[in-house]
Amino acid sequence: MxxxxxxxxxxxxxxxxxxxxxxxxxxxxxxxxxxxxxxxxxxxxxxxxxxxxxxxxxxxxxxxxxxxxxxxxxxxxxxxxxxxxxxxxxxxxxxxxxxxxxxxxxxxxxxxxxxxxxxxxxxxxxxxSGPVAGDTLPRYRQAIAEGDPDAALTLALREIVRSPESAIGGLRNSPAWPALTALTPTWTRELEAIDSLGAxxxxxxxxxxxxxxxxxxxxxxxxxxxxxxxxxxxxxxxxxxxxxxxxxxxxxxxxxxxxxxxxxxxxxxxxxxxxx
CATH class of the missing domain: 3.40.50.1820 (Alpha/Beta hydrolase fold, catalytic domain)
Incomplete structure (x- = not known):
């Protein structure tokens, strides 16, 4: 290709x-x-x-x-x-x-x-059955504001995406994790946009x-x-x-x-x- x-x-x-x-x-x-x-x-x-x-x-x-x-x-x-x-x-x-x-x-x-x-x-x-991010969104914003993208990504995967802990652990240990954490600030506005669609x-x-x-x-x-x-x-x-x-x-x-x-x-x- x-x-x-x-x-x-x-x-x-x-x-x-x-x-x-x-x-x-x-x-x-x-x-x-x-x-x-x-x-x-x-x-x-x-x-x-x-x-x-x-x-x-x-x-x-x-x-x-x-x-x-x-x-x-x-x-x-x-x-x-x-x-x-x-x-x-x-x-x-x-x-x-x-x-x-x-x-x-x-x-x-x-x-x-x-x-x-x-x-x-x-x-x-x-x-x-309810907002996608909901009550998790303020805590996600806070983690980003505190400069802790690792915590923000873990929170989103656990409570918004609802990934099993084994999957989160596997992702954390993969080469993809640093790139994902670097992009966590951009996720905030998208979660806001999704929840604005309705609950x-x-x-x-x-x-x-x-x-x-x-x-x-x-x-x-x-x-x-x-x-x-x-x-x-x-x-x-x-x-x-x-x-x-x-x-x-x-x-x-x-x-x-x-x-x-x-x-x-x-x-x-x-x-x-x-x-x-």
């Missing part, structure tokens, strides 16, 4: 760093929280023979920097502006893929715009407007219960959507088994849409 790197300027003057690879129909990827575009390169490599894949570093991550004005004005619309910029770069008919918070952004974009291609949402952390499953109901459009929802069978609940509720809400279960994978399946995630993306884009 030959990755090409570049930058593109959004309508508000922000320069997005992005990577592009492959040939064929275009897919724009939107990565999740405490991440950059780089962990998605193996998935892109597995798809590059059949698809043109584009992925950007979201604002404040990786090689994409923000101005003070951009930080102060951040909101869901900011993410939608960046997605629109990448879709324009991708060209007519591009598909949109989002993971985690990136999937929330992709869903919002599809709700507010006529998406030219297919929408694929990999475990969007939407509220079902219960009623906030998912508005995605019923996507019914009849080509939507796939990816769900790892080994993921945490909040992600399972959200994915299943979203599938029930969007009539005609497909729920693809990825056996044995969790929320970070793209890191553990990129070829498997790529296969499910390929299947979503090559199968006929379900009629709802």
């Amino acid at each position: 030959h990755l090409r790197h570049g930058t593109i300027t959004t309508s508000d003057g922000t320069e997005l760093a992005y990577s592009r690879a492959g040939e064929g129909p275009a897919i724009v990827f939107v990565h999740g929280s405490v991440s950059t575009r780089h962990p998605w390169f193996p998935v892109i490599e597995a798809l590059a023979d059949n698809f043109t894949c584009l992925i950007h570093d979201r604002r404040g991550r990786g090689d994409t920097r923000e101005s003070d004005a951009s930080v102060a004005s951040y909101g869901p619309e900011t993410e939608l502006t960046d997605i629109a910029t990448m879709l324009e770069l991708a060209g007519p008919g591009a598909h949109l893929f989002g993971h985690s918070y990136g999937a929330v952004c992709a869903l919002e974009f599809a709700l507010r715009n006529e998406l030219p291609g297919h929408l694929i949402a990999f475990e969007p952390p939407l509220p079902v 219960d499953a009623g906030s998912i109901d508005r995605f019923r407007a996507l019914s009849g459009r080509p939507v796939d929802i990816l769900l790892g069978t080994a993921t945490t219960q909040p992600h399972i609940d959200a994915a299943q509720r979203l599938h029930e809400t969007i009539r005609g959507s497909r729920l693809q279960e990825m056996d044995g994978l969790d929320h970070f399946g793209h890191v553990a088994a990129p070829a498997v995630v790529a296969r499910h993306i390929r299947e979503a884009l090559t199968q006929a849409p379900v009629q709802g």
Whole structure:
């Protein structure tokens, strides 16, 4: 795979760093929280023979920097502006893929715009039985303010993501931990944005407007219960959507088994849409 790197300027003057690879129909990827575009390169490599894949570093991550004005004005619309910029770069008919918070952004974009291609949402952390961050958010903010990103990340994984202690310990001992802790400040505003959507499953109901459009929802069978609940509720809400279960994978399946995630993306884009 030959990755090409570049930058593109959004309508508000922000320069997005992005990577592009492959040939064929275009897919724009939107990565999740405490991440950059780089962990998605193996998935892109597995798809590059059949698809043109584009992925950007979201604002404040990786090689994409923000101005003070951009930080102060951040909101869901900011993410939608960046997605629109990448879709324009991708060209007519591009598909949109989002993971985690990136999937929330992709869903919002599809709700507010006529998406030219297919929408694929990999475990969007939407509220079902209460706010996603809720009472944990003030303590998360405090840990960040005190300069303790390790404590902040541990708290979020334990109480928001609800990862088992064994998984947190494994992640802590992995090479990925320092990069994750470095990005913990950027997670604050995303948790705030998710909780602003609403505190219960009623906030998912508005995605019923996507019914009849080509939507796939990816769900790892080994993921945490909040992600399972959200994915299943979203599938029930969007009539005609497909729920693809990825056996044995969790929320970070793209890191553990990129070829498997790529296969499910390929299947979503090559199968006929379900009629709802």
